[in-house]
Amino acid sequence: MSSANSSTSSFKLSNFSKDSDISGHESVHKEETSDLAPVDGGAQAWTFVLCSFLLESFVWGLPFSYGVFQQWYLSNPPFDGTSEANINAIGTVGLGILYMEGIFLAFVFQRFPQWLRPMMVGGLVVCVFSLLISSFATKVWHLVVLQGVVYGTASGCLYMPAIFWLPEWFDARRSFASAFIFSGGGLGGTTFPLAANYLLERVGFRWTIRINALIVAIFGGVAIIGVKPRLPIPPVSSRKTTPAADLSFLKSPVFISVGITIFLQGLAYFPVAIYIPTYTVALGHSSLSGALVLAVFNMATVVGQIICGFYCSDYGPYTHVMLFSAILSCVMAYALWGFAHSLALVFVFVVMFGMISGGFSAIWTPAAAEVHASQPWPPFAFFGAWKGLAAIFGPNIAAVLHRDRINGSSAAHSGAGQGGWGGYGFTAIIIFVGSMMAAAAAGSVISSFLRVHKTRTESTAGKGKSRRHARLSLFEYSDEV
Incomplete structure (x- = not known):
């Protein structure tokens, strides 16, 4: 996936x-x-x-x-x-x-x-x-x-x-x-x-x-x-009944917030993954250049997943990766893609955006394990469903925003020029990608807040439970005496 x-x-x-x-x-x-x-x-x-x-x-x-x-x-x-x-x-x-x-x-x-x-x-x-x-x-x-x-x-x-x-x-x-x-x-x-x-x-x-x-x-x-x-595989007659999956996590505010944020991030990620070869050709380069750009983009996402996964495993909470990835991806879309009017800048953009945005998916595993420690695979599968929906909706929204196909014009007459921002029929798509990444950053902040609130609530409840247990032990001891 x-x-x-x-x-x-x-x-x-x-x-x-x-x-x-x-x-x-x-x-x-x-x-x-x-x-x-x-x-x-x-x-x-x-x-x-x-x-x-x-x-x-x-x-x-x-x-x-x-x-x-x-x-x-x-x-x-x-x-x-x-x-x-x-x-x-x-x-x-x-x-x-x-x-x-x-x-x-x-x-x-x-x-x-x-x-x-x-x-x-x-x-x-x-x-x-x-x-x-x-x-x-x-x-x-x-x-x-x-x-x-x-x-x-x-x-x-x-x-x-x-x-x-x-x-x-x-x-x-x-x-x-x-x-x-x-x-x-x-x-x-x-x-x-x-x-x-x-x-x-x-x-x-x-x-x-x-x-x-x-x-x-x-x-x-x-x-x-x-x-x-x-x-x-054991015979059906001797197989134990499989316990029903616990879906109580569906009501978790952290799960809901993270899921929505994954969807928003996917809305921005997939238009780049689908349209970057078309954008490269719109600049006047060959289809081979477009294929090379896409290949580099895909490889960069793998590098980003490894780096962010390593951070989530050993160094910090997954919400840090969410916020870092979303904010920097937003900046890359507006600053790099908007001014990427040469093949060299397109390669710089796909390397940076691919690593940073691709690393976002590394948060699925720790988030699922935190939301539902006893059965982490159901929330993980639901996170995949959120991204699957984004894979369908994101590129189709981009298709509506792609001006060249709407106007039937050539890229040469739809660009902003070497000195401008955006253009080549992709201005609206760039704005959409940047905006969705900004929305994902806001979702990351909310997810971080809800996660901290959940941790503090559970910690307070745990301390209260410990005090009640201590009092109960004292009373039991007194009764025995």
């Missing part, structure tokens, strides 16, 4: 704690037995990591490269006469579903762990055929259904089991294994835009999609061989 990114704001559920067991099995992954593969090492464990890395690469790499496809669709038949909002939906719907379906899959897989392996195989088959069929599309809605809805849903079914099984394979070294796996999103987000641009320029979108389908089939087939559970 890259991203994300992705993400990478993917559903990185395995980072919560070493005691969490999100697969629904008993916590036997901490026990070494002679008939089970070892934990935290061994050929099978590292094969699992490598194969999960491959899944992460292409599952998130394709959606994160959509900005290159969008630029091609907007400029080439048969889709160049279609509204920009409809073309946006091809990539944003799939990415949004991939973020949001974690809520549903988490509950299903915990209740029916025997479904995970068949779901992976079925997801791979559907992914490949949805891409192959979409290569024959003649209408945008064909691509929205096949590459957006169908591929987005199937890729989640293919990818999510790896996240649920990770706690079985790694305990003490889980953080290292997780970091390696999720770096695959950065590799995919860097290589897929460049590969897609190369293929689109030489063989067109139909054969580009077919080649992508072949890549997914080959690497996906290899990956699912090594992505498997360590623990045997």
Whole structure:
């Protein structure tokens, strides 16, 4: 859930704690037995990591490269006469579903762990055929259904089991294994835009999609061989009833505030991720330059996630990262993007904005663990749903604000010029991105205040409880005397 990114704001559920067991099995992954593969090492464990890395690469790499496809669709038949909002939906719907379906899959897989392996195989088959069929599309809605809805849903079914099984394979070294796996999103987000641009320029979108389908089939087939559970799935008759998820956190002011802030930040983040190749081309540079800019942006987000995640783990509260990321992202949008009229400044902008805004997703894990320590994965999944909604709405709002497509004018006549601010049809989008980041900064302040208030309230209640317990102990002692 890259991203994300992705993400990478993917559903990185395995980072919560070493005691969490999100697969629904008993916590036997901490026990070494002679008939089970070892934990935290061994050929099978590292094969699992490598194969999960491959899944992460292409599952998130394709959606994160959509900005290159969008630029091609907007400029080439048969889709160049279609509204920009409809073309946006091809990539944003799939990415949004991939973020949001974690809520549903988490509950299903915990209740029916025997479904995970068949779901992976079925997801791979559907992914490949949805891409192959979409290569024959003649209408945008064909691509929205096949590459957006169908591929987005199937890729989640293919990818999510790896996240649920990770706690079985790694305990003490889980953080290292997780970091390696999720770096695959950065590799995919860097290589897929460049590969897609190369293929689109030489063989067109139909054969580009077919080649992508072949890549997914080959690497996906290899990956699912090594992505498997360590623990045997118990028979249904002997399986304990899975406890119902506690959703009391939905009423938590901190959870609500953080969730809304994630949504606001996503509204600003995704228009940049989708439109930065188009902006680069609007400046007069080649589509290859646009693909390079997007690749650098995706790599920068991974670096930001690592840095901010390290800070949240060892140095300070996650609300510091929220506020720091939102404020500086706002400044980068207004100051850097607004005046980025050369390719060099565009690269500076995507590096700075990518690192700073991409690091925002590092707050999901500590925030979820703080909101609901006993079951942190449900709030984490809901955070993903917030970002999924932003992935759908943000770029579509940007499509409405993109002046070149509205006016049908060329970039040369819609720019502010080398000495001005904004322009090239993107002035309103830049203002929107900066404003949403400013709103996210305000949400971060509110979240910080609510978090401090919650901590103080719990501390006061704890002290009161301790005093009551002390008085009770005294009375009990007196009675005994």
